[in-house]
Each structure stands twice: as C-alpha cells, then as structure tokens.
Amino acid sequence: MEGCDHLSPVDTEDVHVLAVDDSLVDRKVIERLLRISACKGVCALSFQGQNGHFSFLCFFFFNFWIFAVTAVDSGMRALQFLGLDEEKSDAFDGLKVDLIITDYCMPGMTGYELLKKIKESSALREIPVVIMSSENVLPRIYRCLEEGAEDFIVKPVKLSDVKRLRDYMTTREVKAGISEERGGENTRMNKRKLRDTTSDLASSPPSVSSSLLSSSSSPSDSPSPSSSPSSSPSLLDSPIRRLRMTNTATTTD
Amino acid sequence: MDVIQLQRKMQEHQTALIREGFLDDQFKQLQKLQDESSPDFVIEVVTMYFDDSENLLKGMARTLEQAPVDFKQVDAYVHQYKGSSASVGAARVKSVCIAFRNFCEAQNLEG
Secondary structure: OHHHHHHHHHOOOEEEEEEEOOOHHHHHHHHHHHHHHHHHHHHHHHHHOOOHHHHHHHHHHHHOOEEEEEEEOOHHHHHHHHOOOOOOHHHHHHHOOOEEEEEOOOOOOOHHHHHHHHHHOOOOOOOOEEEEEOOOOHHHHHHHHHHOOOEEEEOOOOHHHHHHHHHHHHHHHHHHHHOHHHOHHHHHHHHHHHHHHHHHHHOOHHHHHHHHHHHHOOOOOOOHHHHHHHHOHHHHOOHHHHHHHHHHHHHOO | OHHHHHHHHHHHHHHHHHHOOOEOHHHHHHHHOOEOOEOOHHHHHHHHHHHHHHHHHHHHHHHHHOOOOOHHHHHHHHHHHHHHHHHHOEHHHHHHHHHHHHHHHOOOOOO
C-alpha cells in the first residue's frame, strides 16, 4: 500500500485508448465497456474500504483510470490519428495514446497489419496493442502475440476482458510513476517484463497447443503447460483461458 | 403497479428468449453497461444493430440476385452480420449466420 502514496501526483492523468473496428455496433460496445470499466473501478473500491485511509488511497488509485476513448473505423484512420501516415511527430505528441485495441478482420488493413506498422514505428512501438477477433484461430493468435500484441481477446468482448486490460496500463504507468527519475529506461524495463511473461506462453506454442488439443480430447495429457497456470495466472486469464473456454464451446456445437 | 407488472413481463419475456436460444449471455452483459450515466445504452445499441442488419441484409439480397453469385461477397456480409449479432447477444441470428456461411463455402445457392 506504500506504493499508493507515490501515485497521487500521477493520478489525474487520463488514459487514452484508441479503439479500431469496422463494425459500428462493436465500436459502440467497446467504447462503453472501456468507459464503464474505468468508472466502476472508482465506485467499487471506495465502498469496499472499511478503513477511511484505505478507501481514500484506493479512490486515488482508481481515479487514475479515466479512459478517454477514440474509436475509428479502419487501420488507415488509426494510423492517421497516430500521426504515422503524415510522418508528423507533432501530431503524435499531442494525442498521446496509451493503449490500442483493434479488431483483426477489417477490410483494407487487418488488425495484424496495423499491429506490424505500429511495432515498426520507433515513436509508437511502446504503445500496448490488443487484438480482438470473433474467430479463435490459434496460428492467428500466436502470430499476433509474436508480433508484439499484449493480448488477444475473443469476441464478443465482455466486461471481464476489458478489466484485464487495466493490468497492462498498471504495469506500465504505475511503475513509470513510482520511479519517474528513471524515465524511458524504466518503461523499457516494464516492456521487457511484460514481454518476458507473455513469451512464456508465446515462445512455447507447441506445448500450449498440445494442452489445448488435449483439453478437447483427454484432459490428462498436459505435462509442462499445467505448470504455467501457477506461475502466471493473470496471463492465462488472457487469450489461452478464453481459447479453452471457447474451444470447448465450439466443440459442443 | 403497472410499471412493475410491465417490468416483470419484460423480464419473463427475456428469460424465455434466453431459454429458447434467441438471446444469450452477451445481452445481459449489454444490460450491465447501462446505468444513470448512459440510461438508453441498450436501446441505442440494439437500434444500431437493426440498422446495420438492414443494410447487410439488403446487400446480401442484392448480391444473391446477381448472376453469377459472388459468394465471397455474400460471405463477407454474413461474417459482419455474425459479428454484430454476437456482440448484442442475438444467439439465434448468430447460429443461422454460421449455417449460412457453410452454404457460401459450398457455393450452395439453394441453401
């Protein structure tokens, strides 16, 4: 809890999320999910604290999560918004996007192509990118994670999926806030930390996919992947657990 | 009292729709997103969905009337329709879309 004290100087910062999806309905839903998950964070914890001091600190902590959401309908427009298209670094500085969440299947430029362009840009590669897709195609998921996506959400997107996104912002922003003096070096360290834990899953695709295959046939056949749940539970909450749930759902179709 | 009765009827209707497979859990998720700050959220999303559906269905009808039928284009429309149906919890529409896509793949015009 001592760490929370350090947060008060940075707690008034807005978190700016850029949502990219060609579907109007999905854009509306994701925008609302993002806004409401931020607000609910404030309310829930201010009630839970019995100790006035505790709830005060936590109010500040979650007050950090005021999501400003910009929704665009294509990868091209996303790049224009990010300033990548016109190569105007001034445009980017003004906008300061903290998280990009994008649909995979889009006409023109897919979410994967958008991800690649972002990770190829020195100005934008630090921004966490999350991919959404209605189809849980394993090779697609691994390809995205290997290209640098933070997470892969299977649609339809739920409140619990969006709440998980806050973890990516916490690690980046909070750690940067706590040790501000280290500046960029610290952010790079966080990125490496995130990558290390993500690569636990992404770097061993054969073993993970075998556990997924075995989950639909014989649950007993899962040697090494069963150890990963204990080491990184929150990450297994992300694409792999969702996959397992949707996999079992689709096999019963 | 009438309002309460109406609300109860609506709740029963919704439960029936879920039981019969027309709606799924995603619709409940949408309802959770509605509150004082956004009191008409569900209506707005569903209205958007209906408008979107109308456009997609018109597009599908138009494409199916052409000869030869561009199944890839029909499939693209159905894919979009499936996506937005899943997002609002329209389970029955979503499963019909899945069947429809199989027909497109097989280029089965009769289907």
